[in-house]
Amino acid sequence: MRIKRVPLLLLVLPFAILVAAAYLQWALFGLPPLPPAPPYNPTTDPSGFPAWLRVAHFVNFLFLVLLIRSGLQILADHPRLYSKIHCTPGSEWLRFTPVEVPRDRIYTAKDDCVYLTPWIGLPGRRHTIGMARHWHFLSVLFWVGNGAIFVALLFATNQWKRLVPTSLQIVPDAWAVFVHYATFHLPPEPETYYHYNALQQLTYFGVVFILAPLAILTGPSMSPAFTSRFSWYPKLPGNRQIGRSLHFLVMCGFVVFLIGHVAMVAITGLARNMNHIVIGTNGMSPIGIYLGLVGIAVVTGACVLAYWAAWHKPRLVQHIAKATVGPLMMSPLDRHESRSEFSRESISPYMWANGKVPTSDAWRALSENGFKDYRLRVFGLVENPVELSLDDMRELDKTTQITLHHCIQGWSGIAEWGGLQVARLVQLVQPKAEAGAIVFYSFGEGGEGGPFYDSLPLSNAKHPQTLLAYEMNYEPLGTLHGAPLRLRVENQLGFKMVKWIEAIEFVSDVGTVGEGEGGYNEDHEYFGERAGI
Numbered sequence: 001m002r003i004k005r006v007p008l009l010l011l012v013l014p015f016a017i018l019v020a021a022a023y024l025q026w027a028l029f030g031l032p033p034l035p036p037a038p039p040y041n042p043t044t045d046p047s048g049f050p051a052w053l054r055v056a057h058f059v060n061f062l063f064l065v066l067l068i069r070s071g072l073q074i075l076a077d078h079p080r081l082y083s084k085i086h087c088t089p090g091s092e093w094l095r096f097t098p099v100e101v102p103r104d105r106i107y108t109a110k111d112d113c114v115y116l117t118p119w120i121g122l123p124g125r126r127h128t129i130g131m132a133r134h135w136h137f138l139s140v141l142f143w144v145g146n147g148a149i150f151v152a153l154l155f156a157t158n159q160w161k162r163l164v165p166t167s168l169q170i171v172p173d174a175w176a177v178f179v180h181y182a183t184f185h186l187p188p189e190p191e192t193y194y195h196y197n198a199l200q201q202l203t204y205f206g207v208v209f210i211l212a213p214l215a216i217l218t219g220p221s222m223s224p225a226f227t228s229r230f231s232w233y234p235k236l237p238g239n240r241q242i243g244r245s246l247h248f249l250v251m252c253g254f255v256v257f258l259i260g261h262v263a264m265v266a267i268t269g270l271a272r273n274m275n276h277i278v279i280g281t282n283g284m285s286p287i288g289i290y291l292g293l294v295g296i297a298v299v300t301g302a303c304v305l306a307y308w309a310a311w312h313k314p315r316l317v318q319h320i321a322k323a324t325v326g327p328l329m330m331s332p333l334d335r336h337e338s339r340s341e342f343s344r345e346s347i348s349p350y351m352w353a354n355g356k357v358p359t360s361d362a363w364r365a366l367s368e369n370g371f372k373d374y375r376l377r378v379f380g381l382v383e384n385p386v387e388l389s390l391d392d393m394r395e396l397d398k399t400t401q402i403t404l405h406h407c408i409q410g411w412s413g414i415a416e417w418g419g420l421q422v423a424r425l426v427q428l429v430q431p432k433a434e435a436g437a438i439v440f441y442s443f444g445e446g447g448e449g450g451p452f453y454d455s456l457p458l459s460n461a462k463h464p465q466t467l468l469a470y471e472m473n474y475e476p477l478g479t480l481h482g483a484p485l486r487l488r489v490e491n492q493l494g495f496k497m498v499k500w501i502e503a504i505e506f507v508s509d510v511g512t513v514g515e516g517e518g519g520y521n522e523d524h525e526y527f528g529e530r531a532g533i
């Protein structure tokens with residue numbers, strides 16, 4: 001792991017200053033007096049922990065664990081965090097790989113993935129981002145749903161009074177408690193069955209009302225469909241990579257809280273605390289501890305089950321995600337014609353690459369001849385099948401756009417693309433009424449051999465920013481980035497954008513192509529077919 005000095009200081013210094021200030025205050029003035037317990041009104045103030053609260057607390061714990069573990073796995077697919085949108089190697093503020101990216105040979109973003117032990121990552125090992133994303137998105141539906149119910153019930157009952165401070169006095173009060181903890185003077189426990197101490201209240205408030213919303217809000221800043229529709233959104237944190245970095249830091253916040261929270265539960269009266277958390281009583285019996293251990297076993301079991309399903313039933317998980325995450329999270333984004341463009345000055349100096357450069361004789365011969373003999377074959381369910389040379393395409397029409405590429409792995413980069421709108425091609429070939437999707441076949445092979453391909457529903461193929469690009473950054477498309485022709489679909493993730501295109505087929509349904517999942521990565525790596533987030 002390597003972190004640059006400035007971000008390290010920015011992260012560590014505030015905490016170090018707080019602890020140093022606490023020590024100084026103790027050394028100079030002694031421990032501050034602790035705030036008195038607030039007056040308790042049995043008719044209006046909360047007493048104990050109702051069942052809904054305990055259930056929500058457990059459900060939250062379960063899905064938070066799944067989210068953190070699958071999130072770390074997603075990070076392992078591109079173990080670098082940047083402050084700039086360009087992702088130039090060497091510019092990362094934090095990285096979890098010792099590799100310095102070589103510039104003298106092809107080194108793809110996929111080469112850069114790191115192994116993550118299944119004890120930490122879900123589903124673990126190397127380049128398992130397809131499955132990790134399914135678990136991440138499935139978990140987030142339940143985590144957010146549960147959180148919404150929890151917050152609604154907090155305010156529907158008097159339980160909100162535990163968490164929400166009603167006076168600024170909370171700040172000096174929490175500071176007094178902090179000076180005690182930081183200097184290892186445990187303050188007397190409050191009657192937590194009725195109220196928390198000031199620091200505890202402020203911390204829980206921060207986790208529920210700041211950290212959790214930040215986790216939810218930073219997520220969509222990484223979605224190509226969302227950010228091409230709302231191009232202002234990723235500018236809120238600064239840019240997409242800052243959004244991604246914040247998403248990671250929020251996760252770190254949750255981990256730090258989890259460790260501190262569990263430690264405090266253990267230190268400040270384990271049996272009583274566990275009875276509060278698990279069965280809602282205020283006694284000293286060990287039953288809460290036992291049932292709590294059962295709860296931890298259930299969470300562990302869920303992790304084992306998710307791991308097993310990812311490795312033994314990946315197709316099933318992929319299909320469940322398609323049936324649930326698809327309609328709930330993707331459909332609202334799919335429907336919109338959106339465009340997000342960047343200025344010429346913002347073009348990235350470096351663009352990561354993925355995929356295997358074609359090795360077939362046919363492609364090599366074309367390449368050696370500068371693709372003069374290249375003919376794009378467009379066939380299938382069309383009235384007017386065509387074969388187009390690059391010149392034919394140039395004559396038909398040319399559209400240019402400066403857009404942001406979002407790879408599923410997390411890296412991004414801005415480039416100019418010039419080429420033929422797929423919508424124009426559709427107009428030319430006249431799809432038959434049965435045609436529902438377009439399949440793009442590559443000269444290149446996929447990671448496990450066999451031709452690389454992917455598909456688009458006809459609706460998205462008609463999007464104004466869906467392009468067959470033969471130009472990148474004002475020059476003919478180079479070998480590494482897909483010469484002679486590649487797809488650009490700006491509201492989708494990079495893996496949909498087939499490079500080195502050989503032919504295009506109009507089909508009724510992608511189920512008949514390859515293994516029927518819609519593309520090579522969908523077939524082989526269980527990626528979701530709709531790639532708007």
Ligand SMILES: Nc1nc2c(c(=O)[nH]1)N[C@H]1C(S)=C(S)[C@@H](COP(=O)(O)O)O[C@H]1N2
Pocket residue numbers: 351352353354355356405406407408442443444445446447452480481482494495496497498499500
């Ligand atoms: N033929 C082919 N096209 C492909 C791939 C591939 O493996 N083979 N990888 C895809 C992925 S995962 C990404 S992120 C983009 C990368 O485009 P770039 O290399 O131009 O940055 O290409 C896509 N097109």
Ligand SMILES: [Mo]
Pocket residue numbers: 354406407408409494495
């Ligand atoms: Mo990608």
